[in-house]
Amino acid sequence: MMESIKINASIRGPWTLLKKELLRFWRVAFQTVAAPVITALLYLLIFSHVLDKQVQVYDKVPYTAFLIPGLIMMSVLQNAFANSSSSLIQSKVMGNLVFVLLTPLTHLQFFTAFLFAAIIRGLVVGLCIFLVAMWFVDIHMANPWLIIAFALLGSALLGTFGIIAGIWADRFDQMAAFQNFIIMPLSFLSGVFYSIHSLPPFWQKASQLNPFFYMIDGFRYGFFGKGDVSPLISLSVVGLSFLVLAWITLKMLKSGYKLRT
Amino acid sequence: MTSPAIKINGVHKYFGSLHALKGVDLTIEQGEFFALLGPNGAGKSTLINILAGLIKPSAGNIAVMDFDVVHQYQQARQLLGVVPQELVFDPFFNVREMLRFQAGYFGRGPENDPWIDEILEGLGLTDKAHTNMRKLSGGMKRRALIAQALAHKPPVIVLDEPTAGVDVELRQMLWEFIKKLNRAGHTIILTTHYLEEAEALCSRVAMMKQGEIVALDSTSNLLNKFAGKQLRLSLGKVTLPQGLLPMLRVQDNGIFTFALSDMEQIEMVLSGLRAANIKVLDMQLSEADLEDVFLSLVGNHS
Numbered sequence: 001m002m003e004s005i006k007i008n009a010s011i012r013g014p015w016t017l018l019k020k021e022l023l024r025f026w027r028v029a030f031q032t033v034a035a036p037v038i039t040a041l042l043y044l045l046i047f048s049h050v051l052d053k054q055v056q057v058y059d060k061v062p063y064t065a066f067l068i069p070g071l072i073m074m075s076v077l078q079n080a081f082a083n084s085s086s087s088l089i090q091s092k093v094m095g096n097l098v099f100v101l102l103t104p105l106t107h108l109q110f111f112t113a114f115l116f117a118a119i120i121r122g123l124v125v126g127l128c129i130f131l132v133a134m135w136f137v138d139i140h141m142a143n144p145w146l147i148i149a150f151a152l153l154g155s156a157l158l159g160t161f162g163i164i165a166g167i168w169a170d171r172f173d174q175m176a177a178f179q180n181f182i183i184m185p186l187s188f189l190s191g192v193f194y195s196i197h198s199l200p201p202f203w204q205k206a207s208q209l210n211p212f213f214y215m216i217d218g219f220r221y222g223f224f225g226k227g228d229v230s231p232l233i234s235l236s237v238v239g240l241s242f243l244v245l246a247w248i249t250l251k252m253l254k255s256g257y258k259l260r261t
Numbered sequence: 262m263t264s265p266a267i268k269i270n271g272v273h274k275y276f277g278s279l280h281a282l283k284g285v286d287l288t289i290e291q292g293e294f295f296a297l298l299g300p301n302g303a304g305k306s307t308l309i310n311i312l313a314g315l316i317k318p319s320a321g322n323i324a325v326m327d328f329d330v331v332h333q334y335q336q337a338r339q340l341l342g343v344v345p346q347e348l349v350f351d352p353f354f355n356v357r358e359m360l361r362f363q364a365g366y367f368g369r370g371p372e373n374d375p376w377i378d379e380i381l382e383g384l385g386l387t388d389k390a391h392t393n394m395r396k397l398s399g400g401m402k403r404r405a406l407i408a409q410a411l412a413h414k415p416p417v418i419v420l421d422e423p424t425a426g427v428d429v430e431l432r433q434m435l436w437e438f439i440k441k442l443n444r445a446g447h448t449i450i451l452t453t454h455y456l457e458e459a460e461a462l463c464s465r466v467a468m469m470k471q472g473e474i475v476a477l478d479s480t481s482n483l484l485n486k487f488a489g490k491q492l493r494l495s496l497g498k499v500t501l502p503q504g505l506l507p508m509l510r511v512q513d514n515g516i517f518t519f520a521l522s523d524m525e526q527i528e529m530v531l532s533g534l535r536a537a538n539i540k541v542l543d544m545q546l547s548e549a550d551l552e553d554v555f556l557s558l559v560g561n562h563s
Contacts, residue, residue: 028353095349096349096350098315104339260315
């Protein structure tokens with residue numbers, strides 16, 4: 001299917017790298033797509049079973065409906081990060097990253113290919129959860145464009161962060177530390193399972209320092225037309241964070257940090 | 262005049278306090294079959310990694326067909342195919358997919374497929390084309406690694422220890438294919454521990470020691486210069502006449518090895534011994550090979 005698309009010779013390089021990155025996760029879709037979908041659905045089943053009758057975050061929005069966008073976005077973010085970071089650390093540990101480093105691909109092309117692969121993995125996982133969740137709950141979308149914007153920007157931000165982690169980490173345990181001590185706490189404490197307004201004032205303030213909070217809240221705003229902060233603020237925080245991380249990543253790639261000694 | 266395939270200008274490399282390359286200068290012309298020899302730690306791989314863009318030089322520069330490997334890396338890498346020394350592979354894909362990807366990174370698409378078939382055929386990989394890289398034997402992985410470096414049909418091919426741990430059959434097959442590429446105009450640069458390979462294949466040789474090039478000449482000149490022939494004489498405990506000392510290479514337990522540049526010198530040695538009343542107990546004449554040159558230049562610690 002991909003072969004039939006006409007490709008200009010100058011973009012064939014980055015396009016090939018993107019295609020390879022997509023095939024890489026698609027070949028093991030059971031692990032890279034099915035597994036996170038199942039995990040999200042288990043969260044959904046358990047939390048909605050336990051809390052649906054007892055908790056109502058927004059007026060007239062049942063807890064299960066509130067939970068779904070947060071779970072989708074959390075999975076989008078985690079999988080975007082996992083895609084670029086695990087691909088890079090595997091290639092580094094296996095040594096096969098050399099095949100890409102020997103090519104004329106520029107640092108920008110390298111970045112773009114890994115970025116798009118991460119975005120696509122994040123969106124595929126998010127879309128699957130969305131489609132399955134539709135069986136459980138009526139999903140209403142107040143502003144689909146906001147949903148798309150946050151899904152794209154959020155996955156881009158975490159995909160970029162994954163590239164940084166993948167370049168920085170030399171071993172699998174360093175990467176696991178990144179996942180367990182940064183990505184997991186930030187995503188669980190971002191308001192996926194609650195509105196930050198239910199927190200004590202100090203933790204409300206603390207949550208506002210967490211960029212994951214803005215991604216989850218903005219994405220959820222697209223569904224319900226309401227959130228903890230204005231979607232414009234969220235969009236600015238996420239957009240700006242992406243630009244900063246992308247700039248850092250491009251600097252790292254251009255200087256050859258840890259890749260070309 | 263055509264530009265040189267590789268031009269290395271005063272390249273230095275420091276790793277912390279280690280001075281790994283101490284001002285290497287080297288020019289390799291297009292179409293050459295060139296060997297870079299030296300013991301472990303001599304700096305061969307460092308030099309090749311700088312050429313490939315995997316390591317940055319501390320000083321100096323390298324150009325591939327006039328394109329600087331740092332400032333014009335896109336053009337330089339387009340012209341270069343490097344076979345890494347480590348046996349690395351991507352476990353997600355089969356051989357043909359890897360070759361297509363590799364060609365694709367260099368901007369080559371389906372029009373390159375006949376060339377990929379030719380590489381598969383030349384390296385005996387045709388029936389493994391659809392086998393996952395993970396399932397290949399060590400020898401087959403090595404072939405696939407070489408194939409990947411050739412996938413974009415580079416005019417300059419660098420093989421870093423391509424036959425390390427490889428069986429005789431593959432070595433023969435590999436060299437036949439590489440010789441064919443060389444005849445077709447590809448420049449071949451080879452580092453190897455198997456000196457007989459360099460001797461049999463390469464027209465020119467550079468020897469490195471501790472980050473410097475200590476010899477650079479045509480293979481035949483090197484062989485002539487350092488030891489055209491070797492004469493081993495068993496003489497017992499004697500003192501050689503002064504006139505023979507310049508030809509003496511090694512003296513060990515009554516066995517004297519002389520390096521001769523031509524056959525006439527045999528008579529010179531023998532008449533010198535006769536005049537000094539020294540009796541020859543045993544005599545052996547052998548052709549020198551690159552190993553002798555190598556050992557006499559870089560010492561015995563390869």
